[in-house]
Amino acid sequence: MTKFLLALFLIINFSYAQEPKKVIARQGQVSFFSYTSVENIKAENNQVLSIINLEDGSIAISMLMNTFVFEKALMKEHFNESYIESDIYPKATFEGNILGFDAALEGEQTKIIKGIFSMHGVTKELEIKTKIEKSQGKYILSGTFETLVKYYNINIPPLLAGNIAKSISINFRFEYQPYEN
């Protein structure tokens, strides 16, 4: 009986060590685009953090707003100071679940990620269609979605209304590695 229990205990421990329960992306990419007839605005952030708990498919994303880079230097200043107010709201975060996520499945699967996104002091529920690829223990999540500027309490002066699109398209791509705690 004792031996059996000991063996069970070892197996449990061993299995814990074998299969990582969490995977993390430290250099996730998020970019956004605003296309208008007046001006195209593009920004990229290559330092987005994300973590997935493979056991229950829960996912979290965190990014610093001031690590977005723009084509024009002044745009970055405007973005941080006048629009996103990154000294008051330095981060945007997302916390949610990958619905029906099968962590063991090799290859591609497309799932809906549902969760709560918060940015600029506003929280909003999002559902994002995401492509998940798994190969050799690595997970890659990528996708595109659109969101409206007006949801996030961002003040655009009427003079510049033509320069900034009402709907912003967002691309993301995260490559996950096993997370050692």
Next chain:
Amino acid sequence: MKTKKILFTSLLLLGCIHFSTSQDLLDILENEQQDTTGYLPATFRMTRIAFGHSTEVRSKGVLEIFTSSRFWNLPTDRSQSFAADRMSTRFALEYGLSDRLSLGIGGTTFDGLFDGYLKYKLLTQKRGIKTTPFNITLFQSTSYNSNSISNPAIYDDFSDRLSFTSQILISRKISSDFSFQIAPTYVHKGLMVSGDDNQDFFALGFGARYKIGPHLSLVSEYYKTFSPMESFDTYGPFALGVNWEIGDVLLQFMLTNAVNMVEDAFITQTRNNFNFKDPNLNFGFNATYVIHFKNKLK
């Protein structure tokens, strides 16, 4: 019995381990976050607070087309001038040679000064693990007085017509709305009106910006000169203004007693004190158009 105890303890331990690893995912990310929160956006936003330079410099490949105008009235009872009796305009081009070093050249209509400057950002305010409490920018300008001098007693060779201003601009963004700057200044003037006056001046500048909206801020600036001219009365230049940023256009509106727009001139020879009587009160308007020559994600 003993087995059960061991089993129970190990299960508990297991539970503990499991509990400790199932902490909130966002908390894990919080710990993972590199210390890149340090960057503080825009202490003053514009390269000038009102008439004087701020610690801001433009990034590499950014050209600013800068026009600065002052309008004022003469103290005559009635005048038939359109809008204002007198005006002065400074046109300038200012270019970011690197992310730290800027170069500018300009010319002013009223006082005939042509000036050039170099501005180097030495330190940028940061917070986080590596904290830098201040922005420090070094500023050096040279101006050439192109006015014709009729008095033969005044030496007016090229070198006599040059004036120099050196400044150490020190600023701090105290809160997200409020920024403050002090500017120890040394001015060497060429072309003196009277031989009694010394040519070297020390001054201290104070400037502040208060953000009242996402695109709008109130600014004020004052320079105290410690060894003023003796041949005529001078006062410290003062300005109260509003800065408005709209995309690639930056506008500054101000009320000031400083007619001149080049550092050595407004610091040492502002002849009127700040009040609302003519010709002391100047309405000032600076417009900057920003052109980016290097449009790359960086």
